[in-house]
Amino acid sequence: MPELPEVETTRRGIAPFCEGQAIHRIKIRNGRLRWPVPGDLAARMEGETIRSVERRAKYLFLNLDHGTAIVHLGMSGSLRIITGDTPAGKHDHIDLVLESGVTLRFNDPRRFGCWLWADSASAHPLIASLGPEPLSPEFNGRMLFQRSRSRNTPVKSFIMDSHVVVGVGNIYANEALFKAGIHPGRKAGRISLDRYRCLVEAIRETLSAAILMGGTTLRDFVNSDGKPGYFAQSLLVYGRAGEPCPECGTALKEIRMGGRSTVYCTRCQR
Known part of the structure; x- marks a missing residue:
């Protein structure tokens, strides 16, 4: 979507x-x-x-x-x-x-x-309770760190919660967690402030790059002039299960988390 x-x-x-x-x-x-x-x-x-x-x-x-x-x-x-x-x-x-x-x-x-x-x-009820925009100053490592305390939910689910931060969908959560070197299943409350700061930068970098490339076309999306987005060509882990990790060469692993495909490197992400 x-x-x-x-x-x-x-x-x-x-x-x-x-x-x-x-x-x-x-x-x-x-x-x-x-x-x-x-x-x-x-x-x-x-x-x-x-x-x-x-x-x-x-x-x-x-x-x-x-x-x-x-x-x-x-x-x-x-x-x-x-x-x-x-x-x-x-x-x-x-x-x-x-x-x-x-x-x-x-x-x-x-x-x-x-x-x-x-x-x-x-x-409006659909808008009023939404979290901050991921490219805004309000979204930062300390905010994520504070909101994650005592949270046992996996960090991937945590950053995909629109009440925490908006717009970090499944594709971009996979990519950002890989760039930050964080295992998607790690409990949100067990991640340090410094690692959350790295994750925030990874999220911003991933989303900004995707916007510049017109989005990611995986199934139905086309942009306003009917042309597809091209970020799919730059994906590091999503959709690449079994392929070599671009950093260490280990085969990327795929699991289901919250009903969604989750791809990560067992060596690079901890």
């Missing part, structure tokens, strides 16, 4: 076309997404101007003068900028036709995404 780098890539792709543009018309072909699209969404948004496009965790905010449309891409969703005469496909559920003539089109084959409305996005 699209993770933070893919969502940030999408935001950067659509923002120049959307910001400052009035919404001429909204066409909802199928409002049966993860949660039903609000019946008054079109009435709230048509004629309004998109002041900014922001990201919080894996959510995109289309900020208008009197509220915000909250968009989530779900498991397989995408937002693309298209010309107005591009025919809609089977899974093209929502179009925002802008005054410039271009259309912001939402495609979601599995319909696990969402389009919701909030008068205040930060106060």
Whole structure:
């Protein structure tokens, strides 16, 4: 599913076309997404101007003068900028036709995404309890260290908890833990402050690199211009079980943790 780098890539792709543009018309072909699209969404948004496009965790905010449309891409969703005469496909559920003539089109084959409305996005129940952004100053080694005390959960599950920090999905957790030399199954409460500082830097490095490369395409993700991300070509451990560790040559091991694939080096990660 699209993770933070893919969502940030999408935001950067659509923002120049959307910001400052009035919404001429909204066409909802199928409002049966993860949660039903609000019946008054079109009435709230048509004629309004998109002041900014922001990201919080894996959510995109289309900020208008009197509220915000909250968009989530779900498991397989995408937002693309298209010309107005591009025919809609089977899974093209929502179009925002802008005054410039271009259309912001939402495609979601599995319909696990969402389009919701909030008068205040930060106060919405889906947003209010989220942890800090991983690329923000609020996310640092001391914060992770303090929140991990007395926690017996594996560190991989700990950093994937959106109440601790947002946007560290499975792929990027695997990669960051390898770079920091931390075993994914080590108890979060048994990791030192210095090692958490290393992990924070590894998370930032991994996510920043993925954003620059347009995200990771493993199954469904394409960015706002329909092109795939290329970070998959740079993955060090994820999806490479049985292959040599890029550091020591030991065969990488794969286990299931929290129902998710977890790949690590038995020698380099402790």
